[in-house]
Amino acid sequence: xxxxxxxxxxxxxxxxxxxxxxxxxxTFIDEGExxxxxxxxxxxxxxxxxxxxxxxxxxxxxxxxxxxxxxxxNFRYFIDGRHLRVDADEVVRYTLVAEAPSGTRNVTxxxxxxTAQGTYRxxxxxxxxxxxxxxxxxxxxxxxxxxxxxxxxxxxHFLCVPRAFAPRPVKDMIRAFKGQVQLRENAGFLSx
Numbered sequence: 001x002x003x004x005x006x007x008x009x010x011x012x013x014x015x016x017x018x019x020x021x022x023x024x025x026x027t028f029i030d031e032g033e034x035x036x037x038x039x040x041x042x043x044x045x046x047x048x049x050x051x052x053x054x055x056x057x058x059x060x061x062x063x064x065x066x067x068x069x070x071x072x073x074n075f076r077y078f079i080d081g082r083h084l085r086v087d088a089d090e091v092v093r094y095t096l097v098a099e100a101p102s103g104t105r106n107v108t109x110x111x112x113x114x115t116a117q118g119t120y121r122x123x124x125x126x127x128x129x130x131x132x133x134x135x136x137x138x139x140x141x142x143x144x145x146x147x148x149x150x151x152x153x154x155x156x157h158f159l160c161v162p163r164a165f166a167p168r169p170v171k172d173m174i175r176a177f178k179g180q181v182q183l184r185e186n187a188g189f190l191s192x
Contacts, residue, residue, distance in 0.1 A: 048091065049087050051091075051111060054093075055083065056129045056130065063079050064177070066177065069153070077096065077099075079094050079095065080097070081174050084174070086170060090166065092159045093123075105126075110123060111123060114160035117143075121139045159173055
């Protein structure tokens with residue numbers, strides 16, 4: 001019996017093995033799985049609603065925030081509880097008052113979205129007891145890397161339901177401002 005070199009023998013046997021595997025398993029088609037299941041549908045793009053400016057905040061309507069950090073310059077922060085609202089676009093809109101130890105105040109009208117990381121936008125700033133709209137203000141990410149501890153706390157502790165990415169009810173926001181929210185409520189756990 002003649003001896004064939006091993007590479008030649010493999011070359012002769014390989015096509016018959018491939019035909020046998022094709023009959024057994026079917027023809028291989030290089031088509032990947034679809035990127036998403038057919039039942040998955042494209043979500044609707046979020047659209048911001050119209051933001052109407054609130055009246056100037058009255059001192060009696062201001063609720064002081066109980067913050068977990070000491071602000072640079074020892075500012076105290078207040079929210080106008082009377083005009084705090086969650087609009088149909090799920091943006092929490094509020095008037096923020098930052099008061100320096102000297103009594104000087106900075107007043108802004110802002111919006112905050114309860115997305116995973118949170119974003120906020122300034123709609124207007126205060127001057128002479130009136131709001132002046134900010135031209136082409138854009139949504140800004142909330143990040144501790146930029147030193148924005150105030151908005152991080154507004155997002156994480158006061159305005160949004162933890163891990164739900166949704167605004168709290170307004171009455172619960174005001175309770176949170178006053179420090180009346182229990183740690184369990186702020187942790188994202190369901191109540192007993």
